[in-house]
Structure formats: C-alpha cells, structure tokens
Amino acid sequence: MYPNFVKNLRRFVDLNDQEIQLLEKYVRPVNLKKKEYLLQAGQVCRGLYFVEKGCLRMFFINDKLVEQITQFALDGWWLADYFSFMDNKSSDYYIQAIEKSEILAIDAAVFEQLLAEVPQLERYFRIIMQRAVAASQVRTRLMFEMTKEEFYQHFATSFPEFVQRVPQYMVASYLGLTPEYVSELRKKKQ
Amino acid sequence: MYPNFVKNLRRFVDLNDQEIQLLEKYVRPVNLKKKEYLLQAGQVCRGLYFVEKGCLRMFFINDKLVEQITQFALDGWWLADYFSFMDNKSSDYYIQAIEKSEILAIDAAVFEQLLAEVPQLERYFRIIMQRAVAASQVRTRLMFEMTKEEFYQHFATSFPEFVQRVPQYMVASYLGLTPEYVSELRKKKQ
DNA sequence: CCGATTTCTTAAACTAGCTTAATTTTTTTG
C-alpha cells in the first residue's frame, strides 16, 4: 500500500502483514500539491508526518519577517514539531510541501492507542528518535566547527541531490546564510 | 538506591519494584571527580549516561584547538554520543565532569538485552529521545532567531542556576560566543 | 507561448561579533 513506509518500518522492527494492515488503519494519508501546508504557525501539530514521496520543509518566520527553514524531509523521513505534537501546544512553525507530496500522518489523538496495539512501534519510534538525536548532534558539531563557507560546501557535496531538488535560497536559509552570500560562494568556486 | 534515576523512570513509565531491581543490575555506576572523563575522542561511547547527581559537559576540539561545548547534563539528564553508541564508531567528543558527579551507565553491550527483559524501557527511551528531539528543535529555532547577545541574555535569564554552577567561559562556548564577548555583554547589562 | 512571478546574481557599504594581547581577579592546591 505505502511501500516506502512499510520498508522503513521493516528496516527497524519485525512486523507481519497483519500488523502492517492494522497499522495502516491508523494512518491518515495526505496528498499535498506544491506549496500546500501541513501545518501553519498558530495551529497545533496534529500528527507525526512520514514522507512517502515528495519533499517538505519546516520553517518559522523570524523578526525580520523572513522565512527561516530549520528542517527538510525527503522520501522516507519523519517530520513534526514534536513539542507541539506532544504537549498539544500551538506551533511557531509552518510545514509546507516543496513539491507534490504523499504524506502519511499519525495523529496525536490515535498515537497512544496505536502504540498499545502494536507495541513493536515503541521500539520503532525509539530507534527513529534516537537516530534523529544522533543526526542533530552531528549537525550541531558541523555548525560549530565549520565556517559558513565550509558548511555550504560540505552540504553541497554531501547532498548533491538536495541542491538539485530544492531551490538555492532554501538551502541558504537552512544553512543560516543569505541567498546573496551563497550566490557569491558559487561564483567563487567555479 | 538511585533516587533520581528511579524518579525519572517512574515519571514516564510504570515500573514495579521488581523491575527496578532487575534494571539496577544492568546499570554500571561511575563516580567521577571534577575534571575526570567519561569519554575521550578516539574512544567508542560505550554507554548511555544518566546524571544521578552532578554536572557533565560534552565537547570537541575544533581546528583552532579550542574546546567547543555542545551539551551540558545536570542531575536527571541523559547524555551520550548517540552516533558512536549506536554504531560502535569512535567518537569525536569528550564527556567530562564539571563537578564531582555520580553517573549511571547503561552499556551498549547490555542495552538490547535490558530492553528485551524490561520492554517498558522501549517506551521510556522513546519518550526520552522524543523529548530530546523536541528540545533540539527549540534550541535550533532560538539560535536562528536571536542575535548572539539575545541568545546569551535568554540563556542567562532562563537558566540562572546554570550560570551559577558552570564557569562563564563554558556557557560562552556552549552558546557559540567568545568569553571576551560574554564579558562585554555582562558589563553592558549592568 | 507569453506575461507574471519566482529565483538568482552583482556589487558596494556596513556591522556584529571575533581576535589579539595584556592585565586583573578568582580559585585551587599543597
């Protein structure tokens, strides 16, 4: 039904077809056109969102009224404002499709029940979250140890598919650079 | 036996005394004097570390040979290089006691077995990790939306106990500031 | 295919926060 989703689950836990079927009942599919929103500031982040196919960005609007991207999610990634999701607090973030996307949502309202019915998912999400923490530790180290120029070059060479797929000014925002500076760096390189 | 540890577990999952006893067999207590290391760069991060009492810092040495702190952990916090822990890879980090500390370690070697014996811990660590991800999302937003001056003032007013307990140059490092600049900010404020 | 919108580039002026280096204050330790 949702091949990437199932593949991702089975990468970390053993689930039989019955469990997968049960699970899929709890999942709410959301199809987004380019630029559609999954979450807007002021709303509560209802769900944990899995990107079955497509690309999302998460951003907030800073005091200069500029969109500041904090995360991307490509095929096979989870994304949510976890604080808003957990505590039912209104979010400061927007989650928007960068391209036409197929999303699977697990709503907070059914998350606990789902975990009770398929206890293996506690393990699955423990692993997913643990990996997210590990990834954020790496990102933090890179941000501290590199100049912005190095950080950009590192990103561009480590994730070329990203630089292809996402507009340059969004990559700039994610890395904490101005689009003008990225433009300068690209010119300098060639 | 380890009151903070037990309190923390029971905050998130129901564990009876028997389960707690079982769990405590898997836990390796480590007592650290001020400045002693739990992990040094080049080693594998063997354990997940819980601060029963005391204060840890995690840092790496940057290319200017300056210690860059990425995380602190006070009483009741978990700390580890999760990437090194999970994949048995050698770490780039140091974990050091800032003051005399009582640490509880769960070693990678027994972690899986422990999770199998006390399945509730999958849930416990899922919640702990989920909260860690949420906290890192907040930190990321703050780092992007504030100037370094605002970031310092925010930290100083939000965590006064920290500023008391941890040397100023370490707070500076954690926030990505030079100690000289923090000194200037403090002077400016009064 | 064309007008509108979005994205990218250029370049000059500017500044937040760093570097350097010397001094003072505080803490630690025997």
Next chain:
DNA sequence: CAAAAAAATTAAGCTAGTTTAAGAAATCGG
C-alpha cells in the same frame, strides 16, 4: 596561607558574512 593555575576583563583593530538595492535569468500558470 601563599604560590600557581584558572577564569574573567578590557580595549583596539579586524573580518566574515549581512544588508541594501538593482537588474537578469529562469520557471510557471493559463
């Protein structure tokens, strides 16, 4: 308690990266 070590301050000069303001190029919707 005194010497040594660690931490904090001061101040001047500097620079990586931003801001501002156009214009050029690419992409999109109808």
